[in-house]
């Protein structure tokens with residue numbers, strides 16, 4: 001039987017930089033700078049520069065960064081935040097943690113990102129923030145969304161948790177809205193050896209308050225200006241991210257080449273393939289194909305040793321945890337169809353051409369035998 005192709009191969013990534021990672025972790029242990037510390041501070045500077053923003057505040061997760069972003073913008077009980085139903089649930093967690101209500105807007109069928117054409121009708125007097133997601137690493141259409149935000153005097157928070165290094169009209173995403181949030185969960189394009197996240201902004205007052213909120217609402221030890229959180233990044237994660245950041249561009253380029261290769265090899269199959277919008281340079285965090293017989297195809301891939309995954313099998317408005325919002329099937333039909341059809345194929349910088357061809361061979365085998 002042909003070699004298995006894992007959906008994700010983190011050991012392969014670590015192998016290539018293992019010595020540098022070991023040295024960075026050893027330095028943190030020698031310094032005992034376990035919570036924040038010099039490596040985290042240096043990473044904050046480097047990541048802000050990479051994004052092209054004034055400030056980066058490191059967090060213990062992307063979810064925590066999103067939560068604090070909404071608090072900085074004054075989101076609280078009784079408020080609404082307009083967002084997408086087709087994302088990882090943490091986008092909506094942040095809204096719920098702030099005590100506000102997620103108001104969903106359906107997605108665009110081509111990019112599966114929040115559809116700017118549907119945004120304005122979701123805005124009410126209670127809307128406090130607009131929170132779209134750069135899903136799968138493909139930027140959402142920033143300009144029309146920013147124009148609607150400006151018209152209604154609403155702040156924009158970019159959930160860029162999957163989009164490190166993605167570009168919109170040639171500019172790296174994460175510095176156009178009021179605040180953007182990133183995740184450094186290990187499987188992300190830029191992943192820690194554990195949990196991590198960041199809040200990025202050009203607003204100095206937001207950055208200063210974010211630093212206080214992540215550290216128990218305090219700027220002077222044991223004096224607490226407001227109720228805060230323990231949302232600090234661990235020193236070891238800052239050290240690891242500092243090692244990985246210089247590799248990110250090369251890794252993104254490799255992901256983009258692989259997406260291109262998949263496209264070349266799969267374009268004569270019945271699959272709906274991801275396509276970059278004219279304004280976009282995707283970070284290719286995920287390579288998501290679509291087909292109505294997705295579940296059968298997934299089983300065929302699983303049976304033939306090709307890893308694949310579903311992002312995401314159930315949109316947020318139909319999740320049990322959000323039953324109280326009162327949504328029903330059919331409310332966001334484009335997201336619901338995407339959830340039924342989406343299938344994520346392996347994509348990571350260490351994936352080889354042989355492995356890509358094996359994935360394609362197994363997919364073609366499925367259509368050859370089942371029509």
Ligand SMILES: Cc1ncc(COP(=O)(O)O)c(C=O)c1O
Pocket residue numbers: 061062063064087088090091133159161162182183184185195196197
């Ligand atoms: C779109 C999106 N938003 C938010 C998050 C939350 O990030 P984290 O897992 O670091 O809390 C993630 C990642 O898991 C994500 O993919």
